[in-house]
Amino acid sequence: MMKSIFCIFNIADSERECVFGGIFMKHYLSLTLLPVSIMIFCMAANYNIKAASTTTVGLMRPSKxxxxxxxxxxLILRSKDQAGAYQRALAVNTPGSPNFKQYLTATEFRQKYGQPASVTNRWQKYLKLHGLKATVFSNGLIINVSGRASVISKVFKVNLENATYHKNVMQFGKNKPNIPSSLSKSVQAIIGITDHNSRYVFPNSQFGLSQKRFSDAGSESVSGNFGYTNQFTDHYGVNQLYREGLTGQGQTIGIIAFEGFHRADVFHFWKHENVSIDANRLSTKYVTGNLYNTKLKSSEDSSESVMDVEYAGSIAPQAKVRVFRVKSPVPTLMNLVNAYATVYDSGNISTVSTSWGLGSTLGLNYLQRQGILPNNYPNILSMILAQGALEGVSTFTGSGDQGAQASYFKGVSHGKAVIGHSLKAGDVLPTNPWIISVGGTTLPNSRIIKLPGYSPFAIQIQNERAWGYDSAISAVKNNPKVAKFIQKNGIGYEGSGGGFSELYPTPRYQRNISGVNTFNARQFIKEDGSFDFNPELVSGIGSGRNYPDLAVDADPFSGYYVYQKSGSRSGWFPQAGTSIAGPQVTAVAALINSAPDHRRMGFWNPQIYQLAQQTNSPFTPLNSSVDNSNTYYTGQADTIYNQATGLGVPEFAKLYNLYE
Incomplete structure (x- = not known):
């Protein structure tokens, strides 16, 4: 798998954290996972966005x-009725439907939409006869095949280091394997078999406009308003749920992670927050997957995993937290699909979150052209996520931390990875129509920015707004030296992911919602990465799945304290990003699910878009077009939806009372 790693230097706390990932960076701030796919089909008159300037970095390659x-x-098996699964997944989550809340178990899902045991049993027999092991997932859609590489190569007529996709689903080399047609017809795709191909390359370093944070610029460089669990629960109406007696008891929260954590850190944090520290609350299940590079070992002490688990378990103080751990640090398609399938097959997970993504549509397009990814990978991902919706699982992810104009892997030139920046460069996962995408806001706060060698400057945030650093850009417009320093060091380009997906069409639940497929924008970051201090307000029309769906605090200047004892560090340090927002909203779902008279919330989106149209909406849209952007998308007056913050900020007590 990958031969190289990259390191993030946090100068503010003098800590060095090495992480794996290249394009598979996390959604949280210091690592911003993969971009979010955005496509503008129609702009305002004479207004055309181009990709920003490109850069090059080294490459990661799979191990031999x-x-x-x-x-x-x-083996990804054909669904008996994929279109029917999508229709029913919407129906069981839409009030007024005859099938509303008639969730399925994993076994029932298989009976309706997966392949029957007669088919999977024949596959198991066939593979065992040829020296391979087959493990069937409960959904009847995935068979994991394992064995020695030489045996796989012989049975499937493939050289694993050269395997590429062909038009024939079962062919990965010059010759088609001699597999009985009764079996081969049951397969729609094979994933993971190309993971050893030398063309399966990724950038070996963090890339994009966001290289550092203001808080990384120098020791004691920032003052902000940081809090603990109550910063979230006080602001978004969660305390009222506690007063109703909701604790998450009887619920299990799933966290999908590609890195590990120390249990002692989590329990230290939970004890500090006065929530249950019962050892049985926290468990880990390992997910069947592939190793992209055997020399790369995922971190066993990841700040991402720690903060996800700490906050999920503190906001839902008596819920269990089960971490679904992938051993590989790289979220390949197979690893991510298997993780979700494992969650949904378990049957006892009512809500799940992940802070890892799959990659931008533009980057994955490159891998498709190289024959590394199957053309139908979006449908594979959607079908698995729809399984969660059919089972009544609430599935969340952060919308991304690179703002609207994210980074993506363009290709390879002279042995280097070419990196571009585009409004179309969104992550495939938070733009999927079957996931609840959580964007980021900034809470009111005062910021003092002290950059080394420069006079400090202040930023005042008066009202909750979209997370983006247009406020900082405006603050230095009369100080060209500071502006030049910030641009040179790539500081301040982060923000909430949001915009439009070019991969997925506008889902039914978003249609006819004011603000969906229209936008206001101010381009604070030019195509070459420099600042525009006075960008004009432009309006346009978009198409595709609009994201995020809602937004909560994710800005580092109004972020949260996390406990992670490491080296000389005391243990407590601030953390933020949409990937801390996601687990917090996930925990709220567990709280509401724990109400004695409440059925599982399930897939939120069909219902919350209905509720947002009511006069008593549980969401407050952030509609201002001034001081309210993710450095591109901003608000539109009198709309329900805006691309930087979705439906807006939630009042969870009201959502609890209105949600059916």
Missing amino acids: ITSNQTTNFD
């Missing part, structure tokens, strides 16, 4: 595989 090495891949 030996003939005796054990590896695995997935």
Whole structure:
């Protein structure tokens, strides 16, 4: 798998954290995971957005595989009725539908939409006869095949280091494997078998406009308003849920993670927050997956995993937290699909979040052109996520931390990864129509920015707004030296992911919602990465899945304290990003699910878009077009939806009372 790692230097607390990932960066601030896919089909008159300037970084490549090495891949089986699954997934989550709340178990899902045992049993027999092991997922849609590389190559007529996709689903080399047609017809795709191909490359360093934070610029460089669990619960009406007696008891929150954590850190934080520290609250289940590079080991002490688990378990103080851990640090398609399938097959998870993504549509397009990803990968991902919706699982993810104009992997030139920046460069996961995408806001706060060698400057945030650093850009417009320093060091380009997906059409639940597929924008960051201190307000029309769906505090200047004891660090330090927002909203779902008379909330989107149209909406839209952007998208007057913050900020007590 990958031969190189990259390191983020946090100068503010003199800590160095090494992480893996290249394009598979996390959604949280210091690592901003993959971009979010945005496409503008129609702009205002004479207004055309181009990709920003490109840069180059080194490449990560998969490790070579030996003939005796054990590896695995997935057979993705054809659904008996994929269109019917999508229709029913909407119906069971839409009030007024005859099937409303008639959720399925994983077994029932298989009976309706997966392949029957007669098919999977034949596959298991066939593979066992040829020296391979087959593990069938409960949904009847995935068979994981494992064995020695030499045996896989012989059975499937493939050299794993050269395997590429062909038009024939079962073919990955010059010859088609001699597999009985009764079996091969049941397969719609094979994923993971190309993971060893040398063309399966990624950038080996963090890339994009956001290289550092203001808080990384120098020791004691920032003052902000940081809090603990109550900063979230006080502001978004969660305390009223506690007064109603809701604690999350009887619920299990799922966290999908590609890195580990220390249990002692989590329990230290939970004890500080006065929530249950019962050892049985926290468990880990490992997910079947592939290793992109055997030399890369995922971190066993990840600040991302720690903050996800700490805040999910503190906001839902008596819910159990189960971490679904992928051993590989790289979220390949197979690893991510298997993680979600494992969650949904378990049956006891009512709500799940992840802070890892899959990659931008533009980056994955490159891998498709190289024959590394199947053309139908979006449908594979959607079908698995729809399984969660059919089972009544609330599935969340952060919308991304690079604002609207995110980074993406364009391709390879002279042995280097070429990186671009585009409004179309969104992550495939938070733009999927079957996931609840959580964007970021900034709470009112005062900021003192002290950059080394420069006079400090202040920023005042009076009202909750979209998370973006247009306020900082405006604050330095009369100080060209500071502006030049900020641009040179790539500081201040972060913000809430949001915009439009070019991969997925506008889902039914978003249609006819005011603000959806229209936008206001101010381009604070030019195509070459420099600032525009006085960008004009432009309006336009978009198309595709609009994201995020809602937004809560994610700005580092109004962020949260996390406990992670490491080296000389005391343990407490501030953290933020949309990937801390996601687990917090996930925990609220567990709270509401724990009400004695409440059925599982399930997939929120069909219902919250209905509720947002009511006069007593549980969401407050952030509609201002001034001081309210993710450095591109801003608000529109008198709309329900805005691309930087979705439906707006929630009042969870009101949502609890209105949600059916």
